[in-house]
Amino acid sequence: MNESGGLYNQYLGIKDHKILVSFKGAVSQDILTEFGTMIKSSLSAETKTNRIFAVFVELAQNILHYSAEKESNSIGTAGVGIILLKEKQDRFFLSSGNMVDNKNVEKIKAKCEKVNGMNKDQLKAFHQELIRGDRPKDGISRGAGLGIVDIARKCDSPIDCIVNPVDDAISFLTLSVSFKKDNQ
Amino acid sequence: MDKILIQKTKTSPEIIMDFEKGILDIIGESYPENAVGFYKPVFDWLNSVTSANIPLTVNFRLDYFNTSSSKCVIDILDILDKYHGNSGKVSVKWYYKEDDDDMLETGEEFSSDIKVPFELLSYS
Numbered sequence: 001m002n003e004s005g006g007l008y009n010q011y012l013g014i015k016d017h018k019i020l021v022s023f024k025g026a027v028s029q030d031i032l033t034e035f036g037t038m039i040k041s042s043l044s045a046e047t048k049t050n051r052i053f054a055v056f057v058e059l060a061q062n063i064l065h066y067s068a069e070k071e072s073n074s075i076g077t078a079g080v081g082i083i084l085l086k087e088k089q090d091r092f093f094l095s096s097g098n099m100v101d102n103k104n105v106e107k108i109k110a111k112c113e114k115v116n117g118m119n120k121d122q123l124k125a126f127h128q129e130l131i132r133g134d135r136p137k138d139g140i141s142r143g144a145g146l147g148i149v150d151i152a153r154k155c156d157s158p159i160d161c162i163v164n165p166v167d168d169a170i171s172f173l174t175l176s177v178s179f180k181k182d183n184q
Numbered sequence: 185m186d187k188i189l190i191q192k193t194k195t196s197p198e199i200i201m202d203f204e205k206g207i208l209d210i211i212g213e214s215y216p217e218n219a220v221g222f223y224k225p226v227f228d229w230l231n232s233v234t235s236a237n238i239p240l241t242v243n244f245r246l247d248y249f250n251t252s253s254s255k256c257v258i259d260i261l262d263i264l265d266k267y268h269g270n271s272g273k274v275s276v277k278w279y280y281k282e283d284d285d286d287m288l289e290t291g292e293e294f295s296s297d298i299k300v301p302f303e304l305l306s307y308s
Contacts, residue, residue: 029217033194057215146251
């Protein structure tokens with residue numbers, strides 16, 4: 001890429017929408033808190049703000065805890081990843097990407113497919129089942145394994161899960177969802 | 185035992201544990217980096233209160249919590265439900281902002297599987 005070419009081409013490519021969050025790096029708790037606060041203030045007029053904020057926190061904490069790429073500093077260790085929040089005419093688009101161990105890829109894909117095939121009531125029942133169950137011992141969930149289900153309940157789209165194989169050990173995982181705007 | 189206060193931060197709620205009065209308040213937003221670690225003092229406190237057979241009121245006034253915190257909230261409710269089942273005196277108040285339908289619905293869902301007295305209360 002020509003680093004001296006300025007931002008004009010990039011600007012033209014995204015002229016018709018807004019980028020509210022664009023981050024690539026170690027997603028520490030402090031970083032996600034700052035972005036979360038910013039999301040709440042810049043979207044304060046939207047009724048979906050709380051849901052967008054909630055899904056942002058789940059995706060960002062996913063990267064923080066589970067990214068297969070880690071970065072350490074004096075404060076601690078955090079997962080590396082990329083997060084984008086875009087605003088277009090009728091929807092908000094939220095995506096996250098990070099490296100995952102290949103052994104976990106199928107599990108994550110299967111979970112997304114499972115929740116994408118569920119309606120509102122089925123998601124509610126599945127959520128209830130997971131939250132009442134024991135913490136998963138699958139080695140990949142530190143929390144309650146609820147994140148994906150919670151995201152599916154809060155967004156207005158299926159969870160788009162794209163996997164780019166990197167090498168024998170890891171792949172790059174992208175999760176994308178969208179939210180309808182109030183007036184749509 | 186003294187009153188225990190955990191100050192709120194940007195990502196964790198204020199928690200007040202009053203042994204004398206048998207009151208537990210959880211107020212604010214909850215998405216700490218490590219929810220299980222954050223709520224550990226609450227579980228310890230509940231353990232000593234229920235062992236001492238003290239009547240208990242638990243007030244949840246949460247604006248937002250992430251999924252790992254939600255699991256801790258459910259675990260707290262399960263302890264209270266068990267205490268209630270063993271003839272412990274306990275009531276739960278679930279406060280939600282009057283326009284926050286999601287938090288109302290969450291309260292309804294969380295109380296659906298338990299028998300402990302559970303009130304949903306809106307505030308403005």
